[in-house]
Amino acid sequence: xxxxxxxxxxxxxxxxxxxxxxxxxxxxxxxxxxxxxxxxxxxxxxxxxxxxxxxxxxxxxxxxxxxxxxxxxxxxxxxxxxxxxxxxxxxxxxxxxxxxxxxxxxxxxxxxxxxxxxxxxxxxxxxxxxxxxxxxxxxxxxxxxxxxxxxxxxxxxxxxxxxxxxxxxxxxxxxxxxxxxxxxxxxxxxxxxxxxxxxxxxxxxxxxxxxxxxxxxxxxxx
Amino acid sequence: xxxxxxxxxxxxxxxxxxxxxxxxxxxxxxxxxxxxxxxxxxxxxxxxxxxxxxxxxxxxxxxxxxxxxxxxxxxxxxxxxxxxxxxxxxxxxxxxxxxxxxxxxxxxxxxxxxxxxxxxxxxxxxxxxxxxxxxxxxxxxxxxxxxxxxxxxxxxxxxxxxxxxxxxxxxxxxxxxxxxxxxxxxxxxxxxxxxxxxxxxxxxxxxxxxxxxxxxxxxxxx
Numbered sequence: 001x002x003x004x005x006x007x008x009x010x011x012x013x014x015x016x017x018x019x020x021x022x023x024x025x026x027x028x029x030x031x032x033x034x035x036x037x038x039x040x041x042x043x044x045x046x047x048x049x050x051x052x053x054x055x056x057x058x059x060x061x062x063x064x065x066x067x068x069x070x071x072x073x074x075x076x077x078x079x080x081x082x083x084x085x086x087x088x089x090x091x092x093x094x095x096x097x098x099x100x101x102x103x104x105x106x107x108x109x110x111x112x113x114x115x116x117x118x119x120x121x122x123x124x125x126x127x128x129x130x131x132x133x134x135x136x137x138x139x140x141x142x143x144x145x146x147x148x149x150x151x152x153x154x155x156x157x158x159x160x161x162x163x164x165x166x167x168x169x170x171x172x173x174x175x176x177x178x179x180x181x182x183x184x185x186x187x188x189x190x191x192x193x194x195x196x197x198x199x200x201x202x203x204x205x206x207x208x209x210x211x212x213x214x215x216x217x218x219x220x221x222x
Numbered sequence: 223x224x225x226x227x228x229x230x231x232x233x234x235x236x237x238x239x240x241x242x243x244x245x246x247x248x249x250x251x252x253x254x255x256x257x258x259x260x261x262x263x264x265x266x267x268x269x270x271x272x273x274x275x276x277x278x279x280x281x282x283x284x285x286x287x288x289x290x291x292x293x294x295x296x297x298x299x300x301x302x303x304x305x306x307x308x309x310x311x312x313x314x315x316x317x318x319x320x321x322x323x324x325x326x327x328x329x330x331x332x333x334x335x336x337x338x339x340x341x342x343x344x345x346x347x348x349x350x351x352x353x354x355x356x357x358x359x360x361x362x363x364x365x366x367x368x369x370x371x372x373x374x375x376x377x378x379x380x381x382x383x384x385x386x387x388x389x390x391x392x393x394x395x396x397x398x399x400x401x402x403x404x405x406x407x408x409x410x411x412x413x414x415x416x417x418x419x420x421x422x423x424x425x426x427x428x429x430x431x432x433x434x435x436x437x438x439x440x441x442x443x444x
Contacts, residue, residue, distance in 0.1 A: 050440075053436075053440055054437075054440055057434050057436070057437065057442045058442075060434070061434070061442060061444060063303075064299065064300070064303060064444060067303070068296070071293035077286065077289055078286070081285075081286060081303075081306065084306070085306075085310065088310070163403075167399060167400060167403055170392055170396070170399045170403075171396045171397075171399045172396070174392070174396060175393075177389060177392045177399075178389060178393075181389055181406070184406075188407075188410070212279050212282070212283070214275075214278075214279070215275040215276075215279065218272075218275055218276055218279055220280075220283060222283060222286060
């Protein structure tokens, strides 16, 4: 392995991590904005989008340059293609954070709905999944990545419980419809963010073990 | 360019197209199932998932092998990385088709809600966007791809109209809540499928013009 390639791969890792940190922050701000009914946090989440988008473009460009210049193979090649996938998923989580923040801004001026507790639990767990998936990427820790994947079902279950409660609420209280629909939209966004964190974890397993585990029953070894 | 590489790239194109065809069919079946309240179509959409997942794994694997064996550069390199991104987006559209089909199955046994017309228009337009994005990929037609990107705003607008109408309906008719929430979920899924078709079109522009147009105002030339 040329030391140039090593240097470029290390730099790439730092850039993915930096982008991951911004996305984590945006998601935390958006979720915290709902928890504390804090307009300022929601606006800060939204403001991070431009920086996250720019990071995506720059990292993707850096990946293409590494492929063209160094023509890496095996684990180094998987590292570059995994980075491209991870960055793509991170950008989508950033978009989701913006969607959540915008919804929160529309909810804040209205009387709180006594939100069901599932949503807060979903938000905390999803933030933790994202953090662990990024930690697993840095440490090339397939075990930690697999643990992230296992958490996704619990999020889906929380989401279903949340969904049922809000649906019942809307049926008995027409006045709650707009706020309940807003909260349903937020919980669906959080669920998608958890799916994307799971995708990142699956990419880490592929990076480390050269085993594609994205579809249960169809595992493929590279 | 070695004729081996040419052969492998051509084969890759055929495989992406074949997968695209399956995803188009799954989305058409899921949307048609709602239109015609046809359980059979919904089940056929769901059944396509396994094949689509397998195609994703195989194409991704083929892309890695091309990168490792032929070490393509410039346009050939962009072709391979674009194919990886497109396949990723296609698989997500396939997942969305399954989500829609499952929702349709839960709606069919119930009395129809006189669905607003926007949803049908959204479904037809999104199917057209996906078809055009794949056509643009085959023909390396950046003009057609850019035309797809321009349609996304219209979908978002239809979705907002649909959303408002269903929200009003739930407020005046508590009995409609479950069905309306189901339709809201479907329209949000369709909107996401349109976003993903737009992403595919953006990847085609990058493939053809080496210009990354994913974030307006941040265009980046490779």
